Amino acid sequence: MCECQDMSMDLTTPRNAYLSAFYKRSFAYHTVKNRMPIILTQLIDMLSRNKEMITQQFGGDASEDLKTVIGEISKLKYEIQTNKPLAKLQTQDEDIKLYNNHIDKQATEEGETTYFNTIWLLTECYMYRRIREIFSLTESFKNFDYFQSFKEEQFHQCNLEILKFWKKCISDNLLAPTTDSNKLAQQAIFQNLIKAILWGNKCDLSISLGKILNNTDLLFNTDADNLDKFILTDDRTNFIEYFFKINESQDRAKLFDIVLDNSGYELIQDLCFATAIALFCSSQGPGQVKIRFHVKAIPWFISDVTKNDFSWTVEQIAQSPDTELSALGKQWKGFLNDNIWEVVVHSFWTTPFEFKYMEEVAPDLYSQLSQSDAIIFKGDLNYRKLFGEKNWDPCTPSKRVLKELNFKLSNILVIRTIKADIVVGLKPGIVEECEKQDAQWMANGDYGVIHFVNSVD
Numbered sequence: 001m002c003e004c005q006d007m008s009m010d011l012t013t014p015r016n017a018y019l020s021a022f023y024k025r026s027f028a029y030h031t032v033k034n035r036m037p038i039i040l041t042q043l044i045d046m047l048s049r050n051k052e053m054i055t056q057q058f059g060g061d062a063s064e065d066l067k068t069v070i071g072e073i074s075k076l077k078y079e080i081q082t083n084k085p086l087a088k089l090q091t092q093d094e095d096i097k098l099y100n101n102h103i104d105k106q107a108t109e110e111g112e113t114t115y116f117n118t119i120w121l122l123t124e125c126y127m128y129r130r131i132r133e134i135f136s137l138t139e140s141f142k143n144f145d146y147f148q149s150f151k152e153e154q155f156h157q158c159n160l161e162i163l164k165f166w167k168k169c170i171s172d173n174l175l176a177p178t179t180d181s182n183k184l185a186q187q188a189i190f191q192n193l194i195k196a197i198l199w200g201n202k203c204d205l206s207i208s209l210g211k212i213l214n215n216t217d218l219l220f221n222t223d224a225d226n227l228d229k230f231i232l233t234d235d236r237t238n239f240i241e242y243f244f245k246i247n248e249s250q251d252r253a254k255l256f257d258i259v260l261d262n263s264g265y266e267l268i269q270d271l272c273f274a275t276a277i278a279l280f281c282s283s284q285g286p287g288q289v290k291i292r293f294h295v296k297a298i299p300w301f302i303s304d305v306t307k308n309d310f311s312w313t314v315e316q317i318a319q320s321p322d323t324e325l326s327a328l329g330k331q332w333k334g335f336l337n338d339n340i341w342e343v344v345v346h347s348f349w350t351t352p353f354e355f356k357y358m359e360e361v362a363p364d365l366y367s368q369l370s371q372s373d374a375i376i377f378k379g380d381l382n383y384r385k386l387f388g389e390k391n392w393d394p395c396t397p398s399k400r401v402l403k404e405l406n407f408k409l410s411n412i413l414v415i416r417t418i419k420a421d422i423v424v425g426l427k428p429g430i431v432e433e434c435e436k437q438d439a440q441w442m443a444n445g446d447y448g449v450i451h452f453v454n455s456v457d
């Protein structure tokens with residue numbers, strides 16, 4: 001029997017406490033106890049199933065290295081299930097010291113930081129970082145993306161026909177300069193795109209435990225109006241007003257940062273959104289826009305976008321046999337070649353740190369983001385990190401939370417389906433209503449939030 005069962009308390013997470021598997025009646029507990037071991041088992045299964053292919057692909061000692069890797073992942077799973085202390089990471093990579101210090105800082109009075117007694121954010125990020133270390137300690141697999149096959153399979157299951165609709169809508173309406181008569185139509189495009197990229201965040205392989213969701217089942221159609229009632233707070237209009245306002249003047253190029261989340265359908269939707277931004281700003285005059293996409297430096301939470309996933313996806317669309325789709329992919333390549341789009345990698349995104357620590361831990365990234373006209377955070381993990389992964393009173397305004405955390409970057413657009421028990425900025429009564437409708441509302445990604453925080457002053 002798992003020792004951890006004696007460790008956690010039969011409690012819900014107290015108000016304002018950090019989320020942790022210590023509280024048995026929390027999604028964090030369910031994740032550490034059940035979901036994380038399942039993800040490790042699936043990884044082991046994939047490696048065992050594809051043993052021959054992987055050995056052939058990597059040659060040399062790959063067969064022996066694969067045995068080592070499988071053994072180490074099984075060991076990690078055992079450590080989680082028996083609530084062992086988080087073992088120190090060993091490689092010399094720049095983020096390792098940060099991880100190890102953070103683990104030390106979280107130690108209890110007994111001097112231990114264990115899976116079920118520490119903050120969930122650390123536990124979960126640590127697991128993915130440790131997996132990476134296991135592979136990187138071998139000769140054969142230093143650059144192996146062990147989640148790639150899951151991501152590629154997910155991409156191939158996407159219904160890309162939907163993109164054609166967006167392509168037409170975007171280029172018909174956003175290439176023309178804004179006039180009084182077409183402004184409403186242009187704003188409607190942005191309203192719909194933001195909604196589409198919200199629901200795209202449902203397609204995440206860590207919440208579905210590797211199960212691929214069909215995007216047409218999720219009704220990612222032209223406007224998905226029937227899902228509106230599931231958006232619990234919605235600042236789209238404020239963001240769009242701000243966006244149009246900054247584009248009224250052409251005195252300088254506008255800069256946007258999109259902190260990406262998942263590959264597959266979510267990434268494709270995000271790229272459509274970025275296409276709309278690029279076309280709209282460019283229609284106001286040449287050289288008016290730059291969009292930086294922030295991706296993960298290592299394979300992360302199964303489906304998160306790495307630099308390689310980004311290029312691969314653009315290439316897949318560009319090479320599509322469908323001429324409309326391939327034109328879209330070529331347009332994306334053009335944006336990248338012309339430096340209108342740029343892919344940026346920073347190891348901060350794969351540390352266990354909340355964003356309030358960014359200024360201290362990653363000052364270069366912080367100063368880069370300080371220049372931005374808007375920073376768009378996609379997804380649940382970014383949400384947890386941005387809002388400090390505490391059990392806030394859900395009615396606390398998003399701006400007040402960021403102020404309390406002393407997070408000073410401004411013009412933040414946050415787009416996330418709810419897959420963890422943290423939420424802020426809701427009107428009174430909404431939580432009670434959701435609880436009546438669906439006991440799992442904070443875990444299943446069926447509900448979403450869109451916050452826009454101009455500034456915390």
Ligand SMILES: O=P(O)(O)OC[C@H]1O[C@](O)(CO)[C@@H](O)[C@@H]1O
Pocket residue numbers: 031124201204206207261262301378379380381382384419420
């Ligand atoms: O891809 P996203 O939206 O960041 O979701 C990842 C989230 O999904 C989960 O795996 C389920 O909650 C969390 O552990 C994590 O916050």
